[in-house]
Amino acid sequence: MAEGEAAPPRQSFTVAFHPRRGDRALAARLSREVDGEVLFDAASRGRYATDASIYQIEPVGVVVPRTEDAARTAIQIAVEEGVPILPRGAGSSQCGQTVGAALVVDNSKFLNAVIELDPVNRRAVVQPGIVLDRLNAILRSHRLWFPVDVSTSAQATLGGMAGNNSCGSRSIAYGNMVHNVLGIDGVLADGAEYHFGPSEALAGAPAGLRELARRLHAIVEREAGEMERRWPRVLRRVQGYNLDMLRPAAAHNLAHLLVGSEGTLAWSKRLHLKLSPLPAHRTLGVCHFASFHAAMAVPRDIVKLAPAAVELVDRTMIGLARGNSAFRATVERFIRADPEAILLVEFSGEAREEQLRKLKNLSELMADLGHPGSVIEIADPALQRDVWEVRKAGLNIMMSMKGDGKPVSFIEDCAVPLEHLSEYTKRLTDVFAKHGTEGTWYAHASVGCLHVRPILNMKADGAHKLRAIAEEACALVREYKGAYSGEHGDGLVRSEWIAPMLGARLTAALAEVKALFDPRGLMNPGKIVRPPRQDDRSLFRYRPGYGVQEMDTALDWSEYAPGRERGGAGFGAAVEMCNNNGHCRKFDAGTMCPSFRATGNERDLTRGRANTLRLAISGQLGADALTSDAMLETMDLCVGCKGCRRECPTGVDMAKMKIEFLHHYHRRHGWSMKDRLIAKLPHYAPWASRLTWFANLRDTLPGLAQASELFLGFSAA
Template sequence: MTDSRMPPVAGRLAEALGPRVLSGAFDRGRYATDASIYQVTPQAVVVPESLADVEVALDVARSEGVPLLPRGGGTSQCGQTVNDAVVLDLSRNINRILEIDPEARTATVEPGVVLDHLNAALKPHGLWYPVDVSTASRATIGGMTANNSCGARSIRYGMSRDNVLAIDALLADGSRARFGAVDPEALGNTPADALFRDLLALGAREAAEIEARTPKVARHVGGYNLDALLPSARGGRPNMAEILVGSEGTLAFSERITLKLSPLPGEKVMGVCHFPSFRAAMEAVQHIVALGPTAVELFDRTILELARRIPMFRPSLAKFVRGEPEALLMVEFAETDQAENLRRLAGLGALMSELGFGWGVPGKAEGGVVEAPEPALQREITEVRKQGLNIMMSMTTEAKPVSFIEDCCVDLPDLADYTDRLQEIFARHGVSGTFYAHASVGTLHVRPVLNLKEQAGVSTLRAIAEETFEVVRHYRGAHSGEHGDGIIRSEFHESMLGGRMVAAFGEVKRRFDPDGIFNPGRIVDPPRMDDRSLFRYRPGYGWPERESVFRWPAHGGAGRGLQGAVEMCNNNGACRKLGEGVMCPSYRVTRAERDLTRGRANTLRLAMSGQLGPGALTSDEMAETMKLCVSCKACRRECPTGVDMARMKIEVQAARAAARGVGLRERLVAHLPRYAPWARYLPWAMNAQRWLPGAAWAGERLLGLAASRPLPRWPFDSYHPAAGAAEAPEVLLFADTFNRYFEPENLRAAERVLAGAGRPFAPAGPARGRPLCCGRTYLAAGMVDEARAEMARTAAALRPALERGAAVVGLEPSCLLTFRDEAPALLDDWPEALGARVMLFEEYLAERLDAGDALPLGPVRARRALLHGHCHQKAFGQMAPVQRLLARIPGLTTELVPSSCCGGAGAFQYQAETAETSRAMAELSLLPRVRGADPETVILADGTSCRHQIADGAGRPAAHVATLLAAAMESA
């Protein structure tokens, strides 16, 4: 259990640094895990605003005798970023790019800079930092440097140690030193020079042992880089920064890192080699590497099968995977001359034929090369490869692929035999394994599938590690080839590298950090890797039986399914991305671990397993954790392991509602569909906030509705279905509450389009005397029983038409898609097949186009359209039909805004406590782009909340796509 008491060091830090210190049990719990199997709760977390804050934290930690742990993205896989220490979260503020020198091809950065952000800044100069790790969207340069990260193209560019020129470091005693290239003969008498002299003396003394014991393979990151201290290192001018690279924060704090940059690759080509057996792929690697590729990456059959289950990857796989191969090798050529790249790609095809794997080679197993000379397809292939880890971790069973032998490195001629022996080890222990990644350098990410909640799984973990490392020794390979040592591999340094090397590691650690302030127990003096007291799922871990709101069938059903769903978060941090995609909008604003899909999932896991004390699930701290989640559903699509925080938030709100009741404001919003039919007769009263002095102030004081934000205006009319509805309609038009009562012109436009397209339609409902409702407003308040009742009433009304083949079509994405997402998990008699026929307006029209129907569209007055997608449209892949229809309007050019959530999110934009965050979300990309649009450009958004956010934030009206299609049809 996470101790709720404030550790003494936290109080000292709070006195010195104030709110930059996080010391509560919930906050410390969120930093207790990384992407490894371990969980170690820190004593406090400091989110420094400057390097001066780091110095203060070091002083306090040193005086208290408490360790300090610098941390970037928190995605390490070996346990090196968790410890019983004060954690420094550098990713939020210590992230400046200090200097770019295009002539010298160097950049100097602070440790919290994210790789993708650095490369975006370098791109105008034609440069990049080529240590291209798959986690580039959230990996920090400090973390990569501490880990000696490598990346897919290390065969061309080397590892971090080959690309770090200098490090300005803060040492354990509070002094500073610059680590870079030195002349051993020119060292002076400064403390830094004395340190360098001692290190070089160690290297000279242990030269023979270092030469004999350091693996001579493409990648070796185990222990400290003692070979950097050899007299012959770097031509006699050793780079002292290399001793800090890969040190995992155990020696010093890197304040500034100077990097060697490379010219951006020009055009590239890729070839995807298909193999009928895994061994055949492993035997082929050494021959493929002889062609001079920049990368050769592996996917095995297991990864392919898992990827096909994930909606975001399925379309891409269909483009470059043929048949059912046992293994793929993704080969890239990136020379400066595209003709040379194409020549090598042709050579790859010829080589595969020579090896017996050309398409249709007589008498041979099927195989061959899918060529990808086009950049768009290359990007899709690369994205699937980058997500390999998360694809692996998408298994929904209790047993998961476990990282502990995955970075072993052997020479390419030994690769096939080595992997055969691994599979023999797995078979002997009755487990399966996954293989992927860096075939080009003999470093495969190998993960046996184990259940570490059981002692049997832990015992197998230990046995496989010992047996695997014995095989690695046989091939003179490296046991630690990319992801570092941490807890998982440090223990094996002695058996792999020898006692004398381990003694030298200890000497280096003591010379830098005699009191063990920096990240102790990693690399030097480690615990046992199978010490279950350090595990995320330690002895006694479990969840009390409780009935969940939703069925979670993929994760074990109603009783245990929620537990399995929450535990799908592997902490790899894909939700920390700030570039492409939607996830995670609240984190994009606050950059706080609490306001992140990963942070929320970890908090929920700790609370529901009892580690945050009784009542944690319904506590105010949990409410704060969930407060800024806008239920955008982006994680449902963009999290490769499928952590659906929107549903999980409903589980939390339902539990809190049951324990504490539902507030008046939430009840007013939830019951809107019930009272809207009557409220529309009193628009002057419902619009009082807009005209009555003091009403906005009173609304904020009494209800918590932001006085600064005008509420939606109730019009003087509402939607009434057109007369003459078809008796046996092919379409039921679903009128949601928001378009029915606030923007009825959208539904009227939809009627005109359906009529013009020749589709017989009728209104959906009413039922039991009331308009139909999806129940979403009740779900948002945690009022699940009411939501289920509304869904059931509506489902019963829609079922007859759906079962005879009609479609239910509507305009509001959040309402309509409820019948595909939540309804099948709440209702016993609402299968997904029925939900699939409840369709968005544009989705239905695109389907009819595919069936050969005509859709006559003429020109509209606007020549340009700026289109913003509702989050749920994006989550369900529904933007393509919208763009396809708009492309049919003659003379109209449409641009899709590359935006995350607009921040509207129903009532979120109107709540006093979230209105500011709502505006900040919109200002990230959407509102600036709308303000910058030409006045003649039409702004389009299908979401009611999105339209209100745009109108209030940018002063521009936004229209539903249906209205533009209606205008186009009328002009045809």
């Protein structure tokens, strides 16, 4: 802002709308003052309008800062302009944390460095955009790792994990994200930057941070009695802000308030992490059960053996994994016959013999509990790794169901005490049946956290059933004194349920905390504090009136819409198989997605292309968007490698979609001279081979190469 220029008036906005959306003046200012990429075109905004949740909200615009200073500048410009700010990592949130009518600050492309690494003291300082698997690849040579091993580790950023207070399969041994963050360098909406860390350091902290801490402590002390009555006691509890970890009478860490705050309090510039030694040895037991509820009855006994993980996989996921070529061979190696459910029980430590002994103890325990011979014992590290890859892909495997009915994420995070786990699952199954559906289940059984997803058609009556099931599930969790949000955060889908779980008084206290950090409510509004209804259909990806335009397709898409091999319905269903899980962002294994690995751009990602196609064929990018030059740019760098078809857990086939797109594009625009010359090459190649001296003149006569690029489209380089 120029010196002496008046600040703009505060704009009215909602979670779903801001009047500066796509604003050219704002984009121009950001381009002038921010060292980064500024994306305000409709297609780019559309690609950032979704995450792995059921929601879609078009942002004001997107900034991809190249430096920490650039990110801070972008945030301050947004504040001055009255525009909300939404920090974003991989965009793989399942609850709608990373969508909103705000300026998206994408940390993932450039702000992804390890700033400091201290192997001796097992500490690291990282930027928020670094991916967990990349960090652990760096740490491996030091025999260390960051043990919050979420299933999305190939794409999850540490900033996003801190925002969610992520947990992972081994939280019973290592705790949640909040237990592994030592400090956060945070930037507030007013521009203040503080190091949030141990309370012992407050005496030497800046006056602004000391005052902030004093007021936070006053809220915590005032509400201590209410927290004692209402706050969940289970390990997996990520609802609201972590006020229970800021008790002034005991040593505490102010960073723990920012962990799980979903970007609503501050932007996390750097994260100070606690590292753990890599276990020298692991063993794995695969326990088979003839009924789902039998599997749910034994975790409270298994945890007495001190496992590192106890994970549930149900019959539905086993069947889908067997039907997926990427996992079929592995599944046949560790699944015997057709169990209704299995539990994966891992032991880890320094002594190999001790882990083998614990594995034998598991088999004996299962026999004592009435399940003799039910355990497949795995000591081979390679097979263990393959088994865990199947488990980590669990959600995405479930989402590979074809058709409009999909497992929907909204009560998938509830956690209850282990002694109530079996009864809770039985009663919740009855709730599903009451509403004419069933659930898909997998779980962190060691800590009572169930990732259950009812199968709903969100294009039809799914929203109505979602509300009814959520109300009954919330009542059950409250009855069992559990946590309604156990791992994946609150976001748009669960923030509404903070009040029923914590009560009006503590909900008001959370709003006070938000106001201390962000008085104007500009940091990721609508999450945790003052949320919209979870079933507001205007926020859905498939909102009322959604539909795919009719078209005469070139390829057979009946696999996705049986009986409709030609037409928009089948093609649309194929495009909609992408659930935005972001697995195509992985960097260190397989093929998918080579163009993204080269550019780091959301546009050049399988997910980015699928989202752009979906928006185009449903009319959300305007008339003729499918055959536009913007769509050609989006599809251009797809090399047709079929990596996504093989490696995407939901089986997105972008190579086939590109063929369909090119058919429609060229039917409208025709073929270029370059296209025709390449297509006809077999016909004229024998004659051209006799005139090589003439063809080679292109690269010897000055200016001819440039002319061929201009008129024929062949690169001069």
